[in-house]
Amino acid sequence: MSYQDWFRQDRLPHIYCSGCGNGTVINCTLMAVDEIGWKENETVFVSGIGCSSRASGYIVTDSLHTTHGRALPFATGVKLSNPDLNVVVFTGDGDLAAIGGNHFIHACRRNIDLTVICMNNQIYGMTGGQGSPTTPAGALSTTTPYGSSEPAFDLSELAVAAGANYVARWTSYHVKELTRAIGAGMRTPGLSFIETMTQCPTNYGRRNKLRQVTDQVEFMKNHTALRQKLDRMRESGQKVPADVIAIGEFVRRDRPAMGVRR
Amino acid sequence: MKLVIDQDRCKGCNLCTLVCPYRIFLPGKTLNRKGVVVPDLDRPERCTNCRLQKLYGRTLCGLCVMICPDQAISWEEEEPHEPHKVAIEY
Numbered sequence: 001m002s003y004q005d006w007f008r009q010d011r012l013p014h015i016y017c018s019g020c021g022n023g024t025v026i027n028c029t030l031m032a033v034d035e036i037g038w039k040e041n042e043t044v045f046v047s048g049i050g051c052s053s054r055a056s057g058y059i060v061t062d063s064l065h066t067t068h069g070r071a072l073p074f075a076t077g078v079k080l081s082n083p084d085l086n087v088v089v090f091t092g093d094g095d096l097a098a099i100g101g102n103h104f105i106h107a108c109r110r111n112i113d114l115t116v117i118c119m120n121n122q123i124y125g126m127t128g129g130q131g132s133p134t135t136p137a138g139a140l141s142t143t144t145p146y147g148s149s150e151p152a153f154d155l156s157e158l159a160v161a162a163g164a165n166y167v168a169r170w171t172s173y174h175v176k177e178l179t180r181a182i183g184a185g186m187r188t189p190g191l192s193f194i195e196t197m198t199q200c201p202t203n204y205g206r207r208n209k210l211r212q213v214t215d216q217v218e219f220m221k222n223h224t225a226l227r228q229k230l231d232r233m234r235e236s237g238q239k240v241p242a243d244v245i246a247i248g249e250f251v252r253r254d255r256p257a258m259g260v261r262r
Numbered sequence: 263m264k265l266v267i268d269q270d271r272c273k274g275c276n277l278c279t280l281v282c283p284y285r286i287f288l289p290g291k292t293l294n295r296k297g298v299v300v301p302d303l304d305r306p307e308r309c310t311n312c313r314l315q316k317l318y319g320r321t322l323c324g325l326c327v328m329i330c331p332d333q334a335i336s337w338e339e340e341e342p343h344e345p346h347k348v349a350i351e352y
């Protein structure tokens with residue numbers, strides 16, 4: 001099989017805007033699933049509401065496109081009722097961290113055996129570009145017309161603090177690393193959280209001086225650095241620019257988990 | 263094997279032009295029948311996959327395929343001694 005066999009070819013091309021990073025994240029996820037050798041009838045994709053959450057509808061396996069913010073409770077139900085299923089969750093930054101914020105921390109605390117992939121485009125893409133909990137300070141959106149004045153959530157640090165067994169952050173530019181991280185997450189029992197910074201050219205890039213799709217992807221390429229490198233810079237007293245995002249593996253551990261295959 | 267871009271799927275984002283180490287994808291110049299400016303392929307036979315995919319039995323590099331958000335890039339079987347100019351198919 002190839003990753004293409006996991007797509008519902010009759011549903012393609014998908015509805016995403018030209019250059020939307022969500023398409024890349026689906027590719028990487030399906031490549032990881034294909035590599036790990038899961039079977040179609042033993043795998044379930046669950047998602048909430050948002051552009052990112054439409055991903056589950058393009059995959060041949062059974063999937064649940066649920067309500068806004070509630071992908072994790074639905075996925076918890078699926079996994080606990082049948083721990084033999086492999087459950088993957090697609091979610092957006094608004095879906096996971098705003099309306100679904102409480103579900104997120106408690107799923108991490110319970111450490112349910114899910115693979116949660118968050119396409120963090122730092123905006124509410126589907127509804128027209130409102131600010132989300134991860135919109136960076138100073139960024140323009142329809143609800144922050146003078147630049148966001150709030151600090152943004154660091155979702156990966158939040159997942160580490162809340163107890164997830166595997167946490168990593170990459171971007172839709174780092175396709176190889178992202179695929180490897182998703183695979184590692186799928187192999188780790190307990191909750192695996194993979195955050196991918198993705199471009200939303202339509203509702204984020206366009207308003208934030210990143211007019212071309214490639215501009216926003218180049219920005220992600222140039223404004224990310226390995227977490228360990230940033231730690232070393234801080235230790236040696238160097239200043240880390242505020243707009244640099246830490247990428248890499250955040251944690252891999254063995255806390256007691258729920259819903260693991262017997 | 264030869265590299266092709268599916269004219270029905272490509273949305274012209276140019277992300278493939280960003281990642282190919284050989285710069286095989288170049289930003290296109292003309293609209294296709296769907297109104298999309300699909301990238302041009304510059305001597306696609308240079309791609310490691312066109313040459314070695316069969317030999318190794320797996321996809322090498324593959325960055326363009328992974329990053330293409332619209333699943334538009336793939337390799338196709340080609341006839342023996344097929345001229346390479348017809349790299350984009352309609």
Ligand SMILES: Cc1ncc(C[n+]2csc(CCOP(=O)(O)OP(=O)(O)O)c2C)c(N)n1
Nearest residue numbers: 050051052068092093094095123124125126
């Ligand atoms: C209960 C409820 N509240 C609000 C909405 C409207 N709504 C739909 S998608 C969305 C935000 C999606 O943002 P995100 O999860 O970041 O996904 P993206 O589109 O950016 O991928 C909102 C607020 C809804 N569908 N249901």
Ligand code: SF4
Nearest residue numbers: 016017020051125200
């Ligand atoms: S609005 Fe943004 S997130 Fe939604 S499909 Fe378009 S580019 Fe992607």
Ligand code: SF4
Nearest residue numbers: 282309323324325326
């Ligand atoms: S597989 Fe690699 S070398 Fe070949 S066209 Fe794609 S990016 Fe270029």
Ligand code: SF4
Nearest residue numbers: 272273275276278330
């Ligand atoms: S990455 Fe895919 S959709 Fe974008 S221009 Fe290249 S072939 Fe077209």
Ligand SMILES: [Mg+2]
Nearest residue numbers: 092093123125
């Ligand atoms: Mg979003």
